[in-house]
Amino acid sequence: MKKKEIILVDKKNKxxxxxxxxxxxxxxxxxxxxxxxxxxxxxxxxxxxxxxxKYHSGGLWSNTCCSHPKPGKNLIxxxxxxxxxxxxxxxxxxxxxxFYYKAKVGDLIEHEFDHVFLGKFEGNPKPxxxxxxxxxxxxxxxxxxxxxxxxxxxxxxxxIILEKAPKxxxxxxxxx
Numbered sequence: 278m279k280k281k282e283i284i285l286v287d288k289k290n291k292x293x294x295x296x297x298x299x300x301x302x303x304x305x306x307x308x309x310x311x312x313x314x315x316x317x318x319x320x321x322x323x324x325x326x327x328x329x330x331k332y333h334s335g336g337l338w339s340n341t342c343c344s345h346p347k348p349g350k351n352l353i354x355x356x357x358x359x360x361x362x363x364x365x366x367x368x369x370x371x372x373x374x375x376f377y378y379k380a381k382v383g384d385l386i387e388h389e390f391d392h393v394f395l396g397k398f399e400g401n402p403k404p405x406x407x408x409x410x411x412x413x414x415x416x417x418x419x420x421x422x423x424x425x426x427x428x429x430x431x432x433x434x435x436x437i438i439l440e441k442a443p444k445x446x447x448x449x450x451x452x453x
Contacts, residue, residue, distance in 0.1 A: 283345040284309040286390050288377060295348045299332065305386030307377065308345065311356045312438060315341040315366060315396040321416055323402060325364065325409035327432070333382045339432040356394050364412070365403030370394040376441065380433045393438060
């Protein structure tokens, strides 16, 4: 099986190289990623529980979809492709902000320049069970209460995005 490569970047999101995915996570190298938040018309967010077999954070709840764009590919197209692969959803996406963070996750280090996308979708997803073992629609206020009560049930980046979204993005997340 071919090893997956990810894009290494600097803190300004300028590409500085390519690295095998697990090696980059073992060494904590800053790399490009994306996180997708899909809402329905009732203002509920679609969240997923990552498959237990994932290389890290398995069994934890997280945003609708997240991944790494492939080298040489368009970021928005990669986000849409991965959303379809992972959750069986097709919808328009809009980038609302980006940020970088560094956090220890088990034996690995997530050090990502993360692009956050927002989308709208009605209906039920058809998740790839190798990626997501469960899903649910949830109101943000209920989600935030549960994250505060049970933080160990959620991925590190998901909690950061919910807490640290810049002012412009928070208005999109409010009243949902």
